[in-house]
Amino acid sequence: MRCPVAGPYDDDVWGAMKAGPSQEEIRRHNLGTLLRHVHIGGSMSRAVLAERMGLNRSTILGLVSELGSAGLVREELPRDTGRAGRPSLVVRPESDRVYVLAFDVGVDRLAAARIGLGGVFLDRREISVPAGRRDAGKVAEVLAGAALDMVDAAGHGTYCVGVAAAVRGMVRRPDGLVRAAPHLGWEDEEFGEDLMRLLGLGLPVSVGNEASLGALAEHLRGAGAGCQDLLYLHGDIGIGGGVVTGGQLLSGDQGYGGEIGHMVVNPRGGRPCGCGANGCLEAEAGERALLEAARRDPSATGREAVHAVVEAADRGDITARAALHDIGDWLGIGVANLVNVLNPRTVVFGGTLREVFLGSAAQIRSRINRIALRASRENLRLRVGELGDDAVLIGAAELAFSEILVGPLETLARAGA
Amino acid sequence: MTATPTTPILRLSGIDKSFGAVQVLHDVSFDVRPGEVTALVGDNGAGKSTLVKCIGGIHPMDGGEYWFEGAQVQVHSPREAAALGVEIVYQDLALCDNLDIVQNMFLGREKRRGLVLDDTTMEEMATQTLEGLSVRTVKSIRQQVSSLSGGQRQTVAIAKAVLWNSKVVVLDEPTAALGVAQTAQVLELVRRLADNGLAVVLISHNMNDVFAVSDRIAALYLGRMAAQVSTSDVTHSQVVELITSGRSGDLGLARSNGVTA
Numbered sequence: 001m002r003c004p005v006a007g008p009y010d011d012d013v014w015g016a017m018k019a020g021p022s023q024e025e026i027r028r029h030n031l032g033t034l035l036r037h038v039h040i041g042g043s044m045s046r047a048v049l050a051e052r053m054g055l056n057r058s059t060i061l062g063l064v065s066e067l068g069s070a071g072l073v074r075e076e077l078p079r080d081t082g083r084a085g086r087p088s089l090v091v092r093p094e095s096d097r098v099y100v101l102a103f104d105v106g107v108d109r110l111a112a113a114r115i116g117l118g119g120v121f122l123d124r125r126e127i128s129v130p131a132g133r134r135d136a137g138k139v140a141e142v143l144a145g146a147a148l149d150m151v152d153a154a155g156h157g158t159y160c161v162g163v164a165a166a167v168r169g170m171v172r173r174p175d176g177l178v179r180a181a182p183h184l185g186w187e188d189e190e191f192g193e194d195l196m197r198l199l200g201l202g203l204p205v206s207v208g209n210e211a212s213l214g215a216l217a218e219h220l221r222g223a224g225a226g227c228q229d230l231l232y233l234h235g236d237i238g239i240g241g242g243v244v245t246g247g248q249l250l251s252g253d254q255g256y257g258g259e260i261g262h263m264v265v266n267p268r269g270g271r272p273c274g275c276g277a278n279g280c281l282e283a284e285a286g287e288r289a290l291l292e293a294a295r296r297d298p299s300a301t302g303r304e305a306v307h308a309v310v311e312a313a314d315r316g317d318i319t320a321r322a323a324l325h326d327i328g329d330w331l332g333i334g335v336a337n338l339v340n341v342l343n344p345r346t347v348v349f350g351g352t353l354r355e356v357f358l359g360s361a362a363q364i365r366s367r368i369n370r371i372a373l374r375a376s377r378e379n380l381r382l383r384v385g386e387l388g389d390d391a392v393l394i395g396a397a398e399l400a401f402s403e404i405l406v407g408p409l410e411t412l413a414r415a416g417a
Numbered sequence: 418m419t420a421t422p423t424t425p426i427l428r429l430s431g432i433d434k435s436f437g438a439v440q441v442l443h444d445v446s447f448d449v450r451p452g453e454v455t456a457l458v459g460d461n462g463a464g465k466s467t468l469v470k471c472i473g474g475i476h477p478m479d480g481g482e483y484w485f486e487g488a489q490v491q492v493h494s495p496r497e498a499a500a501l502g503v504e505i506v507y508q509d510l511a512l513c514d515n516l517d518i519v520q521n522m523f524l525g526r527e528k529r530r531g532l533v534l535d536d537t538t539m540e541e542m543a544t545q546t547l548e549g550l551s552v553r554t555v556k557s558i559r560q561q562v563s564s565l566s567g568g569q570r571q572t573v574a575i576a577k578a579v580l581w582n583s584k585v586v587v588l589d590e591p592t593a594a595l596g597v598a599q600t601a602q603v604l605e606l607v608r609r610l611a612d613n614g615l616a617v618v619l620i621s622h623n624m625n626d627v628f629a630v631s632d633r634i635a636a637l638y639l640g641r642m643a644a645q646v647s648t649s650d651v652t653h654s655q656v657v658e659l660i661t662s663g664r665s666g667d668l669g670l671a672r673s674n675g676v677t678a
Contacts, residue, residue: 364628
């Protein structure tokens with residue numbers, strides 16, 4: 001079985017249809033749209049739903065009762081409104097009943113979470129992986145074990161409706177083949193299929209790039225909520241990126257799009273990059289560049305090491321300051337180029353770049369202001385990620401939810417409800 | 418909202434202020450727009466605090482106009498400023514250590530039901546305000562302020578300022594005494610206030626903070642407004658020049674041979 005990779009916005013429900021959609025298809029579409037509204041927007045009244053979806057109240061009532069009898073939403077009194085008068089019921093997602101499994105394959109840390117409809121974390125496990133035990137098969141085994149544990153703990157009357165994993169690598173569309181994950185030493189791994197087999201839940205496992213999924217998460221639930229044109233930079237061991245344009249996650253022909261970290265900013269005499277080129281943004285502004293410029297102990301890497309540099313700079317350490325100054329300049333060059341090409345409304349700095357941004361915003365912004373085109377930069381907003389370390393897991397969950405948000409009743413039926 | 422020309426909610430023009438023979442502000446104009454963070458920068462003694470105290474109604478102005486929501490107003494006391502919807506969070510925060518978060522937020526403006534305090538309403542309002550600001554760092558709103566970290570105190574002080582449906586919030590060096598992680602929290606909060614539609618004035622010495630969250634930068638130099646520019650139009654070194662010499666290229670004060678009339 002193939003593992004479909006599709007963002008929640010990829011689905012063209014009317015695709016391949018020549019005549020107008022049938023009644024049944026319209027209803028299916030409306031059910032999915034309504035569920036998406038309460039999944040992303042949280043509890044809301046039928047009146048609000050009617051307004052947002054542009055449908056009349058009796059149609060909304062019908063849709064809500066259909067989703068309600070399937071056990072996807074529930075109507076209840078809101079928490080104290082503090083206002084006089086009889087409060088109207090709100091429609092809320094059945095977060096405890098309907099959930100997905102989301103995985104984040106980090107370089108030295110694996111995370112698995114059970115996330116309920118509405119984006120609620122119900123359960124999570126974190127497992128550290130020693131070096132040498134990071135081959136795809138082993139990782140899939142560990143994650144499947146943790147996941148099945150959580151599925152057992154969830155108990156009777158709960159339904160898993162999707163599974164997705166985020167990897168730090170290039171993932172082919174639409175089959176989810178991991179072409180290369182250099183930090184893990186993976187090459188052409190059918191990771192999704194391995195995981196699916198080990199889980200034995202009868203559900204396909206979608207696989208996505210970690211930064212793209214981070215972008216999706218910040219776009220739907222974080223610093224870019226409500227923003228249709230977003231550029232997301234994710235600092236981890238390298239620099240990943242995700243682009244949302246016109247509300248759609250940019251994937252490119254085969255899904256490899258958005259590799260911001262490998263945009264060459266300094267081709268002549270630039271630092272060598274793990275990809276074989278010289279002067280990639282990741283090589284000039286990534287974690288290793290920062291730690292080296294700050295003359296840190298090369299054995300210390302990761303989030304804490306980056307944090308230590310930013311903190312030292314804040315206390316006035318001139319080496320750390322100079323390092324951040326330099327890194328900020330390169331980041332500014334990278335972002336300015338992307339701003340000219342993509343004209344995003346918001347640029348979000350996530351992962352370790354969150355702290356790097358706050359510690360070098362003056363350089364980043366100055367560089368953008370010097371080289372990005374005036375018209376493209378004047379409404380540009382620079383923001384830090386709001387979802388913190390959970391962005392990738394949340395993005396993976398959103399990928400896993402994409403099926404049920406397109407065909408709620410069919411997907412739930414397939415999950416055995 | 419950087420370049421969309423929203424009308425200022427607060428506009429000062431031609432402000433003069435002297436303390437005895439010492440002129441501290443000279444012909445200062447200052448605009449503050451809703452949905453934006455306006456950074457107010459300047460060296461020590463440039464007049465930032467005096468300007469803020471004029472906005473907050475603590476210092477009477479010697480001359481100049483105070484416009485609020487398109488109408489000229491007179492502000493003679495902090496109470497009048499608060500009535501307009503202008504709140505100021507001073508550096509010392511003015512929180513009472515021996516009171517809890519709710520008590521601090523309502524200090525001097527307690528809600529009453531008959532003769533007794535209406536604790537339920539106050540707790541609800543405090544909770545709603547903190548939730549509206551996505552503050553997740555505070556465990557209980559009945560916690561004493563003495564048990565809070567520097568960042569949490571700053572958060573409480575800011576929440577106290579926005580509790581009253583304020584429209585303009587002025588923050589005096591909110592990150593000055595904080596570490597990196599707490600600074601990040603406070604900056605996020607500052608940004609969220611503006612994204613929620615408030616007009617925010619941020620006084621800061623830290624250029625990274627200024628460039629990270631502001632939409633506009635106003636630079637004071639020796640009691641004059643050297644320039645008020647969009648953050649997307651200037652570089653770090655230009656802002657530093659405005660602060661240290663009052664001008665940078667075409668920006669800033671006209672050359673005056675060092676004579677400040």
